[in-house]
Amino acid sequence: MNDFAIEASAxxxxxxxxxxxxxxDLRVPAGSIFGFLGRNGAGKTTTIKILMGxxxxxxxxxxxxxxxxxxxxxxxxxxxxxxxxxxxxxLYPYMTVDQVIRFTRPFFxxxxxxxxxxxxxxxxxxPGKKISDLSKGMRSKLMLLLAICHSAELLILDEPTDGxxxxxxxxxxxxxxxxxxxxxxxxxxxxxxxxxVEQIADNICIIDKGRSIVAGVLDDLKAQYQxxxxxxxxxxxxxxxxxxGVENVRQEGRTISLLASRNADAVAAQIGSLxxxxxxxxxxxxxxxxxxxxxxxxxxxx
Amino acid sequence: MLWYKAxxxxxxxGLIPLAVIIYALVQIPLxxxxxxxxxxxxxxxxxxxxxLVVPVMMGGSGVKTEPVFxxxxxxxxxxxxxxxxxxxxxxxxxxxAGFGMLVTAAILLPCAFxxxxxxxLSGYAGPENGLRYAATxxxxxxxxxxxxxxxxxxxxxxxxxWGGMAAIFLSQWLVATAGLPKAFNVFQxxxxxxPLVAPSLPWDTICVSLGLGAAFFLAALKVVQMREY
Numbered sequence: 001m002n003d004f005a006i007e008a009s010a011x012x013x014x015x016x017x018x019x020x021x022x023x024x025d026l027r028v029p030a031g032s033i034f035g036f037l038g039r040n041g042a043g044k045t046t047t048i049k050i051l052m053g054x055x056x057x058x059x060x061x062x063x064x065x066x067x068x069x070x071x072x073x074x075x076x077x078x079x080x081x082x083x084x085x086x087x088x089x090x091l092y093p094y095m096t097v098d099q100v101i102r103f104t105r106p107f108f109x110x111x112x113x114x115x116x117x118x119x120x121x122x123x124x125x126x127p128g129k130k131i132s133d134l135s136k137g138m139r140s141k142l143m144l145l146l147a148i149c150h151s152a153e154l155l156i157l158d159e160p161t162d163g164x165x166x167x168x169x170x171x172x173x174x175x176x177x178x179x180x181x182x183x184x185x186x187x188x189x190x191x192x193x194x195x196x197v198e199q200i201a202d203n204i205c206i207i208d209k210g211r212s213i214v215a216g217v218l219d220d221l222k223a224q225y226q227x228x229x230x231x232x233x234x235x236x237x238x239x240x241x242x243x244x245g246v247e248n249v250r251q252e253g254r255t256i257s258l259l260a261s262r263n264a265d266a267v268a269a270q271i272g273s274l275x276x277x278x279x280x281x282x283x284x285x286x287x288x289x290x291x292x293x294x295x296x297x298x299x300x301x302x
Numbered sequence: 303m304l305w306y307k308a309x310x311x312x313x314x315x316g317l318i319p320l321a322v323i324i325y326a327l328v329q330i331p332l333x334x335x336x337x338x339x340x341x342x343x344x345x346x347x348x349x350x351x352x353x354l355v356v357p358v359m360m361g362g363s364g365v366k367t368e369p370v371f372x373x374x375x376x377x378x379x380x381x382x383x384x385x386x387x388x389x390x391x392x393x394x395x396x397x398x399a400g401f402g403m404l405v406t407a408a409i410l411l412p413c414a415f416x417x418x419x420x421x422x423l424s425g426y427a428g429p430e431n432g433l434r435y436a437a438t439x440x441x442x443x444x445x446x447x448x449x450x451x452x453x454x455x456x457x458x459x460x461x462x463x464w465g466g467m468a469a470i471f472l473s474q475w476l477v478a479t480a481g482l483p484k485a486f487n488v489f490q491x492x493x494x495x496x497p498l499v500a501p502s503l504p505w506d507t508i509c510v511s512l513g514l515g516a517a518f519f520l521a522a523l524k525v526v527q528m529r530e531y
Contacts, residue, residue, distance in 0.1 A: 049531075052385070052386055053385070054382065054385050054530065054531045055530045055531070056530060072390065072391070072527065073390070076388050076389065076390050077388070079386060079387065079388040080388035082386070084383075084386040086379065086382040086383060086386070087382075088379040088382070089379075090379025090380045090382070090383065091380050091383055092307065092310070092380050092383075093380070094310055094311070095310065102303075103303045103306060103307060104303075104387075106303050107303065107387050107388055107389065108388070143383075
């Protein structure tokens with residue numbers, strides 16, 4: 001069995017000369033819940049479309065279950081093992097909920113009727129209602145049902161909780177974690193909701209301008225990242241060179257805010273060596289890690 | 303289940319050409335009765351255009367979700383759901399085109415058979431006449447069905463239909479003015495040189511139509527397989 005459900009290396013794709021993916025590297029461990037993060041236009045949906053065989057990469061490699069995602073025949077076979085929730089949650093508007101389920105079921109031999117009944121009830125989906133009459137939240141739930149019920153080994157979820165109310169989001173997240181735990185399903189989901197990602201993901205990748213800028217096990221990243229608040233009695237030494245791992249330094253008066261992505265102890269030692277400096281250390285959440293990397297900061301010293 | 307999707311998307315689409323064809327077939331005997339000296343050539347010249355509207359309306363690629371008459375919210379986006387299904391693009395196209403051909407045949411064969419049974423058109427009415435004319439109409443429309451299928455791979459449905467209609471009139475103009483070989487003249491083959499008038503089937507036009515239909519279908523397949531969404 002392949003260790004990685006999804007692998008991409010040096011993936012490039014541009015539209016009209018504008019790069020959407022600029023050498024993306026990505027490794028999604030099998031069985032993980034993988035949060036794929038980035039701003040609008042960072043390249044998340046382009047990546048997903050390449051993985052699903054809807055777009056071709058200009059160069060680089062994309063593999064699902066170890067097979068080339070750009071090979072149409074192999075991609076069809078891979079899609080049999082993938083549950084997919086699209087970004088816009090659009091289904092056939094002329095079908096009813098029941099009809100779209102009956103339409104989808106025969107494509108997947110491992111369809112589970114018990115899960116279908118369970119989620120129809122849990123998501124309160126009216127079988128006789130037309131898709132065109134469903135809200136976006138209801139369509140999100142229906143797409144999740146369709147993705148989950150065929151016993152997929154990999155769920156690719158593009159903004160899966162889009163349009164859901166907070167209670168429904170909680171239900172969905174809980175179910176996704178339960179499915180991953182009980183069936184070993186790999187979940188690869190893109191989201192803007194960092195709190196959701198932090199709640200369920202065990203691995204993340206943050207992309208910006210088509211490149212992976214942070215990737216790894218979320219708990220490890222959170223342990224590595226530290227925020228330091230430094231109050232100085234004297235001016236910083238001119239031309240100070242911070243130790244490796246300092247990502248961002250901002251100064252307001254005699255107060256400095258510093259983010260370290262690794263080597264936190266070495267950073268603390270360097271700060272301790274500054275004359276008359278007092279220091280506080282804080283753990284950093286996913287939101288802060290994300291914002292530090294994707295937000296351009298004109299006030300940053302590093 | 304792709305058949306079910308195709309059926310749901312086009313089940314009402316043939317109604318307009320069907321209604322117009324039935325109206326035309328009813329009007330022909332009435333017009334001839336009102337004016338007994340009128341030649342059958344008039345109706346026979348016009349009828350091919352009615353026949354060709356059917357394949358133009360029924361062509362489709364199966365990738366895009368195809369609205370009946372106007373876009374519905376969500377039509378475009380559901381294409382991604384279709385493309386994520388574990389089926390090849392060849393199968394999407396083949397099932398949709400196959401179903402479109404069946405519906406085309408279901409409309410054209412009985413209607414053209416009925417036309418062939420009208421003594422006002424050929425002076426002779428008999429099942430053999432009807433069968434020969436129905437086969438001619440169906441086979442000669444295959445080129446336009448293929449063209450419509452190809453157009454559907456690159457155009458939205460409304461533009462596909464307009465493009466197909468434009469192709470009908472353009473080809474009619476071309477055979478009238480550009481001196482194309484007789485084998486390309488489907489209007490003659492379905493009209494004044496059809497088996498209703500001529501002693502045999504227009505085999506040359508049938509072969510050209512089938513060849514063009516196959517070429518357009520292969521081109522549509524290539525487009526669907528190469529295209530990005």
